[in-house]
Amino acid sequence: MRVYSYYPGCSLEGTAKEYDYSLRALAPLLGMQLVEIHDWSCCGSSAAHATSHRLALALAARNLNLAADMPGGARDILVPCAMCYNRLKVTSAELAADSGLRSAVESDLGDKWRGAAITAKALPEVLLGDIGVDAVAQAVVQPLEGLRVASYYGCLLVRPPEYTGFDDPESPKSMDELVRATGATPVDWPHKVECCGGGLSITNRELVAGLVADILGAARDAGADVIVTACPMCQANLDTRQGLAGKTRGTDFGLPVLYITQLLGLACGLSAASLSFQSHLVSVAPLLEKVRQLGRARQAAGGEGC
């Protein structure tokens, strides 16, 4: 078992609860033990970095300090939310590079900076780099052969690369490799890292609907059955704005948007209930039916699989 400090972030307590449920269910199957950081607080998200540099650093630094204080001494934090991951990475890097900022943040925290040895890691980074794609493939009991999957990375997992660094900022591959490990086919498509405007989803609906429609349209043109993501803002935005996006283009996209953990969980034999598919706005039922049909066809053909 690899032990990680776990920083869920605020979204995973609410609109992204499927991500939390599916990750907690999947983790033991992949040899991961998650120990939630005691009394963690909000990373500050866009609202902090967009309005106060020092506030953004201090809010994130509080959580890196708490991770350093964890008994057991896991040095790596698994951060499933792309936004939280990005904020923790930026904060670690800026505080490591600038002693003036470090003392400013210590004064804002009213506390010493103790997070220098702590590393925040994104979920695809952990699954590929630590667990390994072979171990993921070995945990698969229900191969998803025949399913076409568009991996959508968005912004915060891959940009800026000097802080994130585990994947290419223009043509990332990490989630595609995980998709391949399930037996599904990752589609080649042009919108992997196009911004969906998630941060403006509440304030500028029409603008965002256009961005969402572009992304959904590109995934559909590539023949995708489903989009997978590792970002709560992207998932919420592509799911909740899909109706409005369809209206602007006179179409019904009908593209379910899953967390990568939900797709992996499905392939690893976790039940639909434990993966929380019922809480999506765009119905996942047709996708689950397709997975069942593909499984039956494979069995009828006498192929391997369970």
Next chain:
Amino acid sequence: MKALVLPASGAPGFAAEVSRLAGTDVQACYACGKCSAGCPVSASMDYQPHQIIRLVQLDQKDEVLSASAFWLCASCVTCSVRCPREVKLAQVMDALREISRRSGVAAGQPRIAAFYGSFLDLVRSGGRLHELGMTAMYKLRSRDLFGDIDLGVKLMLRGKLKLIPGRIKGRHHVAGIFRRVREHEAGEGGKR
């Protein structure tokens, strides 16, 4: 999109202030426009990102702070990654929002400013973001009372909106962080 008319004078020191706060040198920009070409929201902006940088270079503080462009920036960081002069434009947009807030000028996109303010108020009081509380506060501030009511109901029915905010033990520490940052900002404002 506005035409950029180069002015005669500006607010001396503005470009330097933005460069310092953003941690990047705005004067390095040679206005190739690659940032604007790749920006997902540039079509909705009054000034294009490279025009904002040019105005900053020329110390055009009032013109810049009255623009909506930097409020609409979605913080996707595509511009910073692609800039051939390594200007960190996303950090410049953050710095402009910070300077705008601290100068007390009216935001070019009041709803976005109201969203950020509501978000941070909820974090300050509870230590974590309570999404439902934040949405309610945002709606009151922005007067966008009825938009997305149907969506809210759908999310509620799926158990995605927690009704009761969870409060952490460390919320007083978080509130203290806010207080100390604001005190520091007030002190800096006095020195200017």
